[in-house]
Amino acid sequence: MTDLARLKDPISDQMIGASIALNDDSKDVEFRYPIKPFKKQYQKQLAEILGRKKVKAKTSIRSHQIKKDIEPIQGVKNIIAVASGKGGVGKSTMSVMLAKGLQNLGATVGILDADIYGPSIPKMLGQRQKPETPDNKSFLPVDADGIQSMSLGYILDEKDPAIWRGAMVTKALMQLIGDTRWHDLDYLIMDLPPGTGDIQLTMIQKIPVTAAVIVTTPQDISLLDAQKALAMFNKVEIPVLGVIENMSTFICDNCGHETPLFGQHGGAKMAEEFNIDLLGQVPLNITIRENMDAGKPAAVWSKKKAHADLGQIIALRTAQNLAKKPLLLKSGFSLKLNTQ
């Protein structure tokens, strides 16, 4: 075992040996996840471990394995599905947080709103415009502060979704994903509809999802549902990178006092019981609610803002866990991808 294999990340507190590689020729260390803000820190630590004067850290985000019988989407290296067993636990909020966190780490990120029942991503990103269709066939993703986004919410009128149901809307969504001209994305965050029914199952079977993240609150009832989501991904052999516990405690903006409104340690218990990682705990906080509902995610998750560090560390753990998964082997069809 090389010393690298024993490397524990000083920032995320996770073992990262499997997600980096030592390039014997150039002596560079290649990170398979984005590290921009921490590059110098990593270089210093690696130089100490490897007993060298200097180490150059490089990032190379690769495509990871997907189900064999489906094709990757052009312009997208990895799709991370964000799921919850029940509605209202903050799945869309956490999807945006992950996207912003990965962007802060230096990755190219997109967000796909697959929540056909109530597409809330356009509102959360503060975007309302219809996507451009340069050739009347494909769509350009809507840019939200550097994040490429797509949602049926951009295309349908607000009063439309009620008449769209089930298979029809799933089909429309599949088409939308394929018809969007994603540009060189390291990660596409996919906000799934809440629940674990046929629609969700069909989506994760037909869309080339690389891995999943589960969002829960600490409440028992929400956790039971989150376990169903975990079982759903296990059934179709999509790796689950971890669980995010949202609304962990209530933090008062005035006095800073913490109250565990929805119980305590639920996500941690789930992670331990099912042997998955707890990616992080996000408090219930008025700054999050007000800004997300006002379509100002940058006011919460962008660098130096209230919850930026938390969002960044959860994104870092997610990307590190994905980086440890097997790479997508180049075969006939995978050459279509804009990888590396």
Ligand SMILES: Nc1ncnc2c1ncn2[C@@H]1O[C@H](COP(=O)(O)OP(=O)(O)OP(=O)(O)O)[C@@H](O)[C@H]1O
């Ligand atoms: N940590 C948090 N602190 C404060 N408010 C939050 C937090 N997380 C989510 N919210 C708020 O809770 C509401 C529901 O969040 P969100 O829409 O993300 O949930 P969801 O699980 O995606 O819901 P749905 O089931 O409708 O898809 C929103 O008003 C959001 O701003």
